[in-house]
Amino acid sequence: MTDDTELGDGPEYDVDFRADPDAYEIGRGEAGVFKVEPYKSELLPLWSYRDEAAAEEAAEAIYERYERYRERDEFPGMDMARKYLQMGYTRAMRYAKYPSGRKYGDDGVERDPQRWADRDKRAAALVFEEYWERVREDDAYQRSKARHRARTD
Structure with a gap:
């Protein structure tokens, strides 16, 4: 018998990162999106990339959460x-480039991307890119990130 964490059903970390922000490690790319609580539970239900309209609604809602976290100087949430x-x-973008989002064939070999296999997904990707860039370039985000690194290094 395995416990839930081995199956991927339970939290990866037994940490409330809001209560203990110094335990948060920035990591690379999207690391931790399904593991870092309470943020996963707050953000995942908002996230959708079905089409451009869904992406616009999702990105706007996630950005609004970002602004709340920023107001509270809550870097892990930001x-x-x-x-x-x-x-x-x-x-x-994966679905925009690869039919049915499958980057690899049944043989494990990477498929050639198509331009554009799904135009709706490309439009959705561009919506998210705009909001993602807004956060990355936000001076408050950059300052908070630098302070967080200085505290945790």
Whole structure:
């Protein structure tokens, strides 16, 4: 018998990152999007990249959460919002380039991307990219990230 964490059903970390922000490690790319609580539970339900309209609604809602986290100087939340926006872009772009989102064939070999296999997903990706860029370039995000690194290094 395995426990839930081995199956991927439970939290990866037994940490409330809002209560203990110094335990948060920035990581690369989208690392932690399905593991860092309470942010996963707050952001994942907002996230959708079905089409441009869904992406616009999702990206706007996630950005609004980002602004709340920024107002509270809550860097882990700010960074997780950035990661969900980034993930919206990367996932939608995968479907935009690869029919049914499958980057690899049954033989494990990477398929050639198509330009554009799904135009709706490309439009969704571009929506997320705009919001993702807004967060990345936000001076408050950059300052908070630098302070967080200085505290945790």
